[in-house]
Amino acid sequence: MSGPAASSSSPTAHLMGVYGRAPLAFERGEGARLISTEGEAYLDCVAGIATNALGHAHPRLVEAVKAQSEKLWHVSNIFRIPEQEKLADRLTAESFADVVFFTNSGSEAIETALKLARKYHAAKGQPERIDIITFEGAFHGRTYAAVNAGGNAAYLDGFGPRLPGFIHLPFGDHEALKAAIGPTTAAILIEPVQGEGGARAVPDHCLRGLRDLCDQEGILLIYDEVQCGLGRTGKLFAYEWSGAAPDVMCLAKALGSGFPVGACLATNDAASGMIVGAHGSTFGGNPLAMAVGFAAVDEICKPETMDNVREVSAYLSQQLNGLRDRYPDVIVDVRGRGLLIGIKLIPNNREFMVMARDQKLLVAGGGDNCIRLLPPLTLTLAEAQEAISKIERTCDQVRQNAAKA
Numbered sequence: 222m223s224g225p226a227a228s229s230s231s232p233t234a235h236l237m238g239v240y241g242r243a244p245l246a247f248e249r250g251e252g253a254r255l256i257s258t259e260g261e262a263y264l265d266c267v268a269g270i271a272t273n274a275l276g277h278a279h280p281r282l283v284e285a286v287k288a289q290s291e292k293l294w295h296v297s298n299i300f301r302i303p304e305q306e307k308l309a310d311r312l313t314a315e316s317f318a319d320v321v322f323f324t325n326s327g328s329e330a331i332e333t334a335l336k337l338a339r340k341y342h343a344a345k346g347q348p349e350r351i352d353i354i355t356f357e358g359a360f361h362g363r364t365y366a367a368v369n370a371g372g373n374a375a376y377l378d379g380f381g382p383r384l385p386g387f388i389h390l391p392f393g394d395h396e397a398l399k400a401a402i403g404p405t406t407a408a409i410l411i412e413p414v415q416g417e418g419g420a421r422a423v424p425d426h427c428l429r430g431l432r433d434l435c436d437q438e439g440i441l442l443i444y445d446e447v448q449c450g451l452g453r454t455g456k457l458f459a460y461e462w463s464g465a466a467p468d469v470m471c472l473a474k475a476l477g478s479g480f481p482v483g484a485c486l487a488t489n490d491a492a493s494g495m496i497v498g499a500h501g502s503t504f505g506g507n508p509l510a511m512a513v514g515f516a517a518v519d520e521i522c523k524p525e526t527m528d529n530v531r532e533v534s535a536y537l538s539q540q541l542n543g544l545r546d547r548y549p550d551v552i553v554d555v556r557g558r559g560l561l562i563g564i565k566l567i568p569n570n571r572e573f574m575v576m577a578r579d580q581k582l583l584v585a586g587g588g589d590n591c592i593r594l595l596p597p598l599t600l601t602l603a604e605a606q607e608a609i610s611k612i613e614r615t616c617d618q619v620r621q622n623a624a625k626a
């Protein structure tokens with residue numbers, strides 16, 4: 222093949238068509254503000270996609286990237302990586318966990334957790350324990366095992382036979398759960414607050430019930446906190462609200478505050494099968510990602526960050542419930558926890574997102590006809606007020622369109 226690159230009328234002609242992209246691109250960002258290539262400012266209540274927890278171009282993170290990029294980007298895990306040890310020390314000090322495996326994404330953290338769970342039982346002489354129980358509405362990522370764990374048919378159809386060892390149960394059906402556990406069960410995998418499924422929080426007593434059940438049955442409890450972890454709910458980890466710690470936990474999105482890095486955390490016991498050679502990653506845990514991750518976690522852990530999440534989320538929740546009361550023809554439910562907020566709509570959520578964009582507000586979509594607000598944890602009260610008036614204007618617009626139709 223030779224010759225000039227094919228010209229095409231569409232700027233995305235050479236990208237695999239797996240995304241339904243908005244006709245909008247950005248040039249730069251600052252805090253909760255994104256500036257488009259057309260020079261227009263948007264209020265960003267997507268924050269990457271719950272990744273940029275500290276907003277865009279946070280000075281501490283910019284400094285961390287600059288400083289580490291001038292020293293060392295990547296070395297193999299065949300060597301010690303002090304930046305990795307430092308972040309692992311911090312994450313384990315702040316959580317239930319004893320050990321960490323670093324990845325580049327949430328899906329890889331989930332892969333690690335799934336492998337760890339099967340290996341755990343194999344190492345303890347029960348290799349028949351392979352089944353992972355997950356729940357309807359779950360999202361665990363897009364790799365083979367992760368889509369099989371999630372169980373969303375739209376992500377599985379056409380990709381050949383489903384992988385064995387995944388059991389999907391209805392959300393909140395305790396009897397179905399008890400009935401599903403048996404001698405081949407390895408683990409329960411759950412998001413303490415479902416993200417993509419539409420910001421559904423698992424009640425605290427249910428997480429405590431899961432903890433007891435796993436203890437009784439000798440199976441592992443795995444939390445997917447890729448989206449709800451690291452400050453998003455107003456505590457560093459979402460499970461802290463319930464007091465029910467897991468055996469294994471996956472993190473990613475906010476861990477690098479926009480820089481790609483994920484992690485699988487575990488107790489020493491849960492990780493007992495993960496011996497030399499059992500697992501690995503080329504890029505996972507590289508010094509550049511670790512330096513940014515450490516700076517992000519250190520900032521997220523600050524009491525003022527967590528206080529801000531609680532204050533701003535309380536305000537948003539109160540205001541959004543007010544909008545639901547005033548616009549019952551638009552908003553049916555407001556849910557979620559902290560700054561992982563789901564707004565279940567009557568009009569189509571994708572159309573609502575386009576209309577919000579016209580108001581210069583960026584929100585995320587979600588399952589169950591929800592839109593999600595996933596702003597930076599640093600969103601100010603003034604910015605939250607601005608978001609509310611933009612949502613209110615969008616609701617007005619929905620009404621006007623309905624009147625015209």
Ligand SMILES: *Cc1c(COP(=O)(O)O)cnc(C)c1O
Nearest residue numbers: 326327328360361362416447448
């Ligand atoms: C985003 C997400 C994942 C997958 O993370 P990737 O980095 O896209 O692989 C897994 N679980 C949850 C809950 C997520 O929100």
